[in-house]
Amino acid sequence: MTVPDTMQAIEITEPGGPEVLTLTKVPVPLPGHGQILIRVAYAGVNRPDALQRAGSYAPPANASPLPGLEASGRVAAIGPGVTRWAVGDAVCALLPGGGYAEYVLTAADHVLPVPEGMSLDQAACLPETCFTVWSNMVMRGGLKAGERFLVHGGTSGIGTTAIQIARAFGARVFTTAGSDEKCAVCTGLGAEIAVNYKEADFVKLVTDEGGADLILDMVGGSYLPRNIRSLADDGRLVQIAFLTGPKVELNFAEMMVRRLTITGSTLRPQSDLAKARIAAEVERHVWPMIARGAMRPVMDSEFPLADAAAAHRQIESPGHIGKIVLKVGG
Numbered sequence: 001m002t003v004p005d006t007m008q009a010i011e012i013t014e015p016g017g018p019e020v021l022t023l024t025k026v027p028v029p030l031p032g033h034g035q036i037l038i039r040v041a042y043a044g045v046n047r048p049d050a051l052q053r054a055g056s057y058a059p060p061a062n063a064s065p066l067p068g069l070e071a072s073g074r075v076a077a078i079g080p081g082v083t084r085w086a087v088g089d090a091v092c093a094l095l096p097g098g099g100y101a102e103y104v105l106t107a108a109d110h111v112l113p114v115p116e117g118m119s120l121d122q123a124a125c126l127p128e129t130c131f132t133v134w135s136n137m138v139m140r141g142g143l144k145a146g147e148r149f150l151v152h153g154g155t156s157g158i159g160t161t162a163i164q165i166a167r168a169f170g171a172r173v174f175t176t177a178g179s180d181e182k183c184a185v186c187t188g189l190g191a192e193i194a195v196n197y198k199e200a201d202f203v204k205l206v207t208d209e210g211g212a213d214l215i216l217d218m219v220g221g222s223y224l225p226r227n228i229r230s231l232a233d234d235g236r237l238v239q240i241a242f243l244t245g246p247k248v249e250l251n252f253a254e255m256m257v258r259r260l261t262i263t264g265s266t267l268r269p270q271s272d273l274a275k276a277r278i279a280a281e282v283e284r285h286v287w288p289m290i291a292r293g294a295m296r297p298v299m300d301s302e303f304p305l306a307d308a309a310a311a312h313r314q315i316e317s318p319g320h321i322g323k324i325v326l327k328v329g330g
């Protein structure tokens with residue numbers, strides 16, 4: 001495969017709205033030790049990209065300043081020390097950044113094969129959400145088969161992934177979403193109860209079932225005390241974002257008396273080793289779920305790379321259901 005010296009990419013010209021995403025030409029990066037270069041077919045669009053664009057989620061040191069946390073495509077070049085991959089392999093990968101581009105670098109052990117029979121546009125939707133869901137729901141949150149699991153934002157990229165993985169894992173799944181149409185999508189994916197939070201109180205519905213053993217939450221704000229009330233004794237709350245704010249008054253006595261655990265994490269700043277461990281677990285546990293048809297990415301829409309601004313308008317609109325991708329090389 002011939003790799004050019006320059007490539008098209010989307011850069012964030014300054015912190016701001018979707019209009020600051022601008023098509024530009026930049027040098028193609030060279031893979032260092034343990035890295036591979038991917039010729040990007042599709043790049044996944046995630047809410048953290050919008051936060052980065054707005055200036056509230058800075059890339060970690062040494063990461064590409066270009067947006068894009070996941071992509072699919074073919075291996076274009078291999079750095080020293082990489083043994084698993086060959087040029088031409090179809091892959092999808094977690095990225096430290098830089099996915100909104102024709103070529104992107106990542107650590108070879110953050111790369112997974114495209115699941116058999118899956119198209120490259122679908123494969124681009126897998127890494128960021130599967131890594132986030134598996135690491136928070138299972139590795140950190142300790143979900144077990146038979147437990148009651150509540151995930152908020154059921155039709156988000158994260159939510160659609162969490163519902164399916166938790167179901168395949170043998171958990172009972174409860175979720176919340178902002179319309180009846182969205183709730184119907186969630187039950188179609190395997191949620192036992194989907195609460196339209198604009199019309200009903202999720203706390204009552206969940207506590208009527210005995211409370212949640214585990215909650216995966218991205219909303220925060222007023223949901224924090226309501227999540228605490230929704231937990232069963234010994235329950236765990238894992239926070240992965242604070243869409244409505246991180247500050248709230250909480251009575252921690254309940255945590256002590258009912259032996260609750262409150263934790264959380266963000267994926268991007270974690271070490272390469274930690275991400276490699278997550279990649280290995282995702283390949284071992286989630287890829288077989290995909291192979292047996294128990295989990296598939298829910299796709300909302302596709303935009304050309306040059307139209308990344310429209311993709312960001314879409315992810316920031318309440319109308320989308322599931323994942324949005326950018327078509328880069330196709």
Ligand SMILES: NC(=O)c1ccc[n+]([C@@H]2O[C@H](COP(=O)([O-])OP(=O)(O)OC[C@H]3O[C@@H](n4cnc5c(N)ncnc54)[C@H](OP(=O)(O)O)[C@@H]3O)[C@@H](O)[C@H]2O)c1
Pocket residue numbers: 045046047048128132153154155156157158159176177178179182218219239240241242243244265266267268315316318322
């Ligand atoms: N910790 C990590 O490592 C990590 C990694 C990836 C993503 N995340 C976070 O996980 C969340 C989901 O990411 P995603 O890419 O799947 O995003 P997404 O598809 O845009 O999902 C956001 C969802 O949140 C729901 N929501 C509830 N309250 C909201 C509010 N006040 N404002 C906006 N949306 C609200 C929306 O559904 P309704 O219309 O039904 O309300 C929407 O489906 C984001 O907050 C993201 O930052 C965290």
